[in-house]
Amino acid sequence: MPQSTRRQSVRAMVLRCLVLVLVATGCARQAPPSSAPDDRPRVLTTFSVLADLVDTVGGGHVRVESITKVGAEIHGYEPTPSDLVRAQDADLVIDNGLGLERWFERFLNSVDAPHAVLSDGVEPIDIRTGDYRGRANPHAWMSPVAAQTYVDNTVEALSGLAPDHVADFEANGEQLKADLADLLTGFREDLADADVAALVTCEGAFSYLARDAGLREAFIWPVNADSEGTPRQIRSVITFVEENRVPTLFCESTVNPSAQEQVALATGARLGGTLYVDSLSGPEGPVPTFLDLIRYDLDTIAEGLTR
Template sequence: MKVGFHRSSRVLAACVLSVMVFALTACGGVGASDDDRKVVLTTFTVLADMARNVAGEHLRVESITKVGAEIHGYEPTPGDIKKAAKADLILDNGLNLEAWFAQFVADLEVPHAVVSEGVTPMNISEDAYAGKPNPHAWMSPVNAQIYVDNMVRAFTDLDPDHAEAYRANGEAYKTQLGAVRDELVAAVSTLPADQKALVTCEGAFSYLARDAGLTEKYIWPVNAEQQATPQQIGSVIDFVRQRGVPAVFCESTVSDAPMQRVVEATGSRFGGTLYVDSLSEADGPVPTYLDLIRHDADTIAAALAGAPK
């Protein structure tokens, strides 16, 4: 979030992507595999988990970025190009999340689908990003159901022989998403009205806050190249003091140092780490998207209610 796709990196990448793609496709890319299923490549781990629930056993789903990666300013590697050149379908979030994606796929003859298509975006209201769509639409389980429908259509086009399986998997997963949404609402419903404020480092929780009935405040609207400014931190400090917000939070893929300054200035407590752009390893707290939403909802509700971490 603090290190973006610098202009020099973009220029350099533009010079080498075409060469890498040609070389990798001409040489056949990575070695042969015993797994002959078609390959679906997603831009980050959250989408990969969703896609696996829809694909079931019929497609092999992989993520370009690894667990813990910061998606906004990601810089593709030669290994990423190799994977993409051999994929049968690439899924991206859209809504300007993957700033690097258009260049990444420009020279690849691989179809791709935008899984946020059909979502009604919430616009960012502050700073240089004002008026642009907030890209974190998957943080609403309601929106995630739209993602699933888009995946079902894309997988059916890719592999029509298993269309019915994708439809059935999608409907079953959407039922689970609806249940998680109900859990999210229930987790914060008992909080007093003056405690229903979600203060985070990045404005990545707009959709989740809307679903849960929380007022959102953040240090920066979108992960950017610069450090948090004194004005941004001061605005959050004022908000926390005025509202008497009992706890504040930060995301797993950024430093919580700016939010710790808010804690020091206000006496509020650091309520815990939330997950947005990346799942955890299998033995971590959020190995799946459903776990991610549950973890965030439970962490927020417990901290705002004053429960010990």
């Protein structure tokens, strides 16, 4: 075969290959996405922390969504019409209870779905000050002990929703409870080196954790959206910090730290890292999961009280 003919043959072969590649690529780009329905039971929780806890126990057998977005302030949230629409399709609605979601009772009245309260069975700690004096402190999920009750309630709720997967729910729940217990054990060991066993925060969200760990506790206001950072509240915390020689103060991610900054300025205490309570951080942040949130806060508090 002449050389020119051979070159033409090669070029033709290359062109045919290119055409085949382009056709295949075009077909791939135009292929419709999978339209397989997600027929898993749909669980709606009030905020992102509970959503991840439920998702961890669910192990992929349920589809879990949070009403509020990451970073939202949960106490005074105002449900939107779209929230109500989403809830209508839920197979189960889950809230914290203990008066945390003040808006939720009105929300639930508009939703025809089964309902579970994760704090049921937790021994409550009463709020001692402020407009909510005498009511239960709602932040029980911040306790590695009380959170185990949340896990048990989640296992029970999901088992009623998807009975074919009870064994998986129970196994996932036992693992999560074991992880929580390990975190508390490590926290107590870390605190053995603390000069001062006292925790000072902006919101009173750590009363249950303080009970677990034997910490004295002070806070500027008991519940977000209560009277936040009044002169009287700030003076009271300044006195506590000075009398107990507290080295480090903390504030939460969803509130303004300016009141705590005033306490630090008046006492010489340093500000520790930000604590997370009412919301996860998102995938790229420090607390993308419930267990990460507990671990991060315990590590941050221990570091602040022992360094």
